[in-house]
Amino acid sequence: MLLRFGVVPMVVFSSKEAAKEVRKTHDLETCTRPKLVANGLFSRNFKDIGFTQYGEDWREMKKLVGLELFSPKKHKSFRYIREDEGDLLVKKISKSAQTKTLINLRKSFFSFTAGTIFRIAFGQNFREYSFIDMDKLEELVLEAETNVCILALTDFLPTGFGWLVDRISGRHSRMNNAFSKLTNFFHHVIDEQLKIGQLQDNSNLVSAMLDMINVPTNLSSLKITSDHLIAMMSDVVLAGVNAGTVTMIWLMAELTRHPRVMQKLQEEIRATLGSNKERITEEDLQKVEYLNLVIKETFRLHPSSPLLLPRETMSDIEIQGYHIPKNTHIKINTYTIGRDPNVWTNPEEFYPERFSNSSISYKGQHYELLPFGAGRRSCPGMNLGITILELGLLNILYFFDWSLPNGVTIEDIDMEEDGAFNKSLELIPTIPSSL
Template identity: 55%
Template sequence: MHHLSGLPHRCFHNLSSKYGPVLLLRLGFVPVVVISSSEAAEAVLKTHDLDCCSRPKTVGMGKLSYGFKDITFAPYGSYWREMRKLAVIELFSLKKVQSFRYIREEEVGFVVKKLSESALTQSSVDLSKTFFSLTASIICRVALGQNFNDSGFFIDQERIEELVTESTIALGTFTFSDFFPGGVGRFVDWLFQRHKRINKVFRELDAFYQHVIDDHLKPEGRKNPDIVSLMLDIIDKHGNEDSFKLNMDNLKAILMDVFLAGIDTSAVTMIWAMTELVRNPRVMKKAQEAIRTTLGHKRERITEDDLDKVDYLKLIIKETFRLHPALPFIIPRDTMSHIKIQGYDIPPKTQIQINVWTIGRDPSRWTDPEEFIPERFADSSVDFRGQHFELLPFGSGRRMCPAMPMGVATVELGLMNLLYFFDWGLPDGMKSGDVDMEEAGNISIVKKLPLQLVPIQHY
């Protein structure tokens, strides 16, 4: 464990560079296999998907998911299968994602309007904050039916963003009892107050969810077709069925998945995309010309009908997923039976960590892997939807992220608007090579210093 100082994905990357793409670590009493090649990832996620599609149980994940009642962290079994089916059919189907399109378009429109005001004064804006505000606004409307632009919203946007950050830190917090079961682990956690921090975040999140649910339970509460309304309808419908009973804890656990993953990962992806574009003026110029030429001049608004018209933007997003996956590790898996990966025997109850950050930078798979070159995908069939194991921002197999269509739509629409309506400059005489690339985080990895850019109104 003394090897694991600093960011985990970089520590594991350094170890796998030395010891190979299938690496066994013993973290306390827990055997952890680190996978760092696309071939080994395919063996785990495709060949042996069913044998290793459960989840390890950690203190932080258990607390924030109401005892593993969500979709992301629930162990494999009949409960998870039912919840996954509910998510795919009811919550995140393509039809459902498209029904929320007007929300994404309105919220992106608000961002363009605010940036236009900053452009008048040529003042720099914190794009990191802008993107988190955008994704928080979209998710709060889609999932909770709560609009920040309505007066009387009971929690301000700043606090929502802080809560998301605190929650992801709590989810990724290392607790000694996760790796050293028994009294010793619990004592060390008590000494360092690890559980206290997790419990504090949980209490605030729980109160937030409860307030939203109480609003929806009022006679006029379910006027919007948001995810809370859908879940309450499902609870009413299936509440008395012995085979699949749902209650408020199930609903809150699903909200945790949508709220945390939905806000954080899309914002992080847009931050890294704009960071790379401003560091690579050639790519920025090419992207803007492609968008503006295709869509024409003097457009007042861009809609999701426009997203499939500009191929080069899609290449930029793929390259961002490759170099800067929001989650450098797929959510860890737990083996349920004995499997063999590249000749190595892996017993049941082994935790598997797949380092997609390392796979995306594998020099045997990618030419100039450290360089941001969207054109590498121009004549390539490689995509991020779980069928190509060298690019896995959403995972693959049974435990793949069910909300991928929602996340991708937000990222594409947000970036297309910012690149169409504005040119972008660096503040205070900075040059593109001066942009800091230091990372921060634990589960999700974001740019450590906020991305400050100056919007210049183009149209």
Template identity: 45%
Template structure:
């Protein structure tokens, strides 16, 4: 009698585009990966398998599949892949964003949520935010008075505002008190993003990839950025440890973290050192400077293309604020149309078009497809935000689509995920949205805006910047002509 040989059933893996020898699907990511992957998903479906040389990657491009990954199988998919740039800049994953799932990550996240980004902590920084918004409005006003009818570079003004705000709440000082100016600081933040977001051959080609990274100068650039950041962070931490330091009434982020180091109680595995502080500061800069500024820039650009929408928003804010002179945190919940504009900006222009990659911990299924352990998972929130199965006229900027809609961006509605969802949702969501809402509200309250002479709405360049950054900026600077409003 012949012995029957049992065969293991074939794994039901997600569909995959054709691969090339040696590199797999690396060539199909393109200069704007979120756009390339969205086009491929139309052919291969919302759950696609890519082979990035020796790394399997699954791309998620629908709200239903995103819910499966980020909610149903959150625990099985909530780690992070071992990225070389992140390892170096975060002192071997001592941060919250890139740290792999485990006891340390749970403890450091608890610190961030409870001590750094709680509603109470964010509100305690409100006077600093209001000061920096006033500085931005005054700067635009001076430009308007000295050069009437000439455009102002809103891209530069908004990046200056967010950089100054984050800098002050982190370090308790302005740029004037350090070796940095705004431009130098932003260049360093951008370089750090490029180091983390750029192609790293060593991640996909074991044993030989480091040679490519060495020849391309990636290793040298990474070391330079790390040295600059580390030196600056250490200098500021040392200043905070100086007993003779003149301290402001409000604790900054370093003060809070140093206090936790001193007490070292209640946080289990997260026995903090100065390296932990510096890793968390890096997250603040990468997550706080670019994303808020980019969202406001895209929002103002869309409003410039839709003057009727801008007029409606200005009427709302000016009717509610009256002649107070500025919009404050207490006013924000009254500005319901402004909140619709912010939601629509998050949908159409998420600052991070692909969520930070996850890595699966154990085997699970999405839409009936098997996801193996150690698979890199990318969620294309840009594509989900433009899915015609969810959104009517998905490429159009229509804030009214959110009127009488329960859809929000806080991680429970998978049609709109600018901050992610589940265990890995961005802990700074309240700080980010508050900064965006107040920044936009004050720009709309204080000025009437128009396009430069000779430019029509359809002439405004809305192309996305192709680059190595983790965030998605507008390709060209946004230049609009401001005219001071009488109330402001």
């Protein structure tokens, strides 16, 4: 589908064949990231991984984050943090389960994902900060993420006119305010890091990058600055925290709407893990195959990024016989691909068994399922995100049964895909008699 926003042409591809051709044939050599206003503000003038244009700086930043946050060694060393946060999630929900009172799962999931990611990436527990609480942190993340997705008219209208409209409408001011507040929060986090003196052990991304800023090395051609650090902190928080939270909410909403799937999944979990387990560990994640199928089906129907981050062509290219001129924005519509009747049987149905005996994965090799993208610009934090997602879900599905509040029916659950980042779900947890 060809669209035109002002003077900028945009092509949206909505088939797995087109997505495959874009990613395999035109991954980096002919496509880069467009320089959009919101993305530039978010990434400190394009010094992160997600929005930086293709080039040496992007390669060096990807290498750095891969070593300091997402390497197999780091992933293993952070296991105790993930399991600790899983235990804390269970303890918090248990208080409501004992009285059978309603809880807002968004709050619980956000606290779990944010707590895990902050401890892993920043080396600190955000619950102990005196300058912010969980509700304020959630507000900051939602405001920043909403503004990242705003289309500034400066990007699409002739120079001068778009800029003027953005300022008169207040759009530019809202974006600046959102990112300024998030940046101020990160400066507080950095100050706390400096106070507790973790610079020498490089145990997390912030301490490692602070060390590189203070003591430059010859290991990289890129000179790390405070802007790089703030940009990477933004990437980690916005790409990791809210995406994981929303995916968990969608999955629990679908399970609540489909009692057969909920019952089958919980029966398998409890039969496999036994009835006297005191805590869930990461060894347990490999034992419950049906959970993996349910997660795949949730990704298919509810990708956290219905449109993958845009590319911009650096030269004239051809995709599926269509001529795409230079400076065209390209987007992949993962939402439509996940519901394509040419690919999926009964595509609107939530049916995890469709992935039984199937080799389809969500790691970028199969273009009918692309929640994390594909190619060299796919999400580098995929493995960490999946582990956090699986661990949180396994905890709440093993230790608790879930029901809707009195007077609320399955039909009342909001399943509208309106692009909102603050999807909520309220359920009542109970402790099963079998545990």
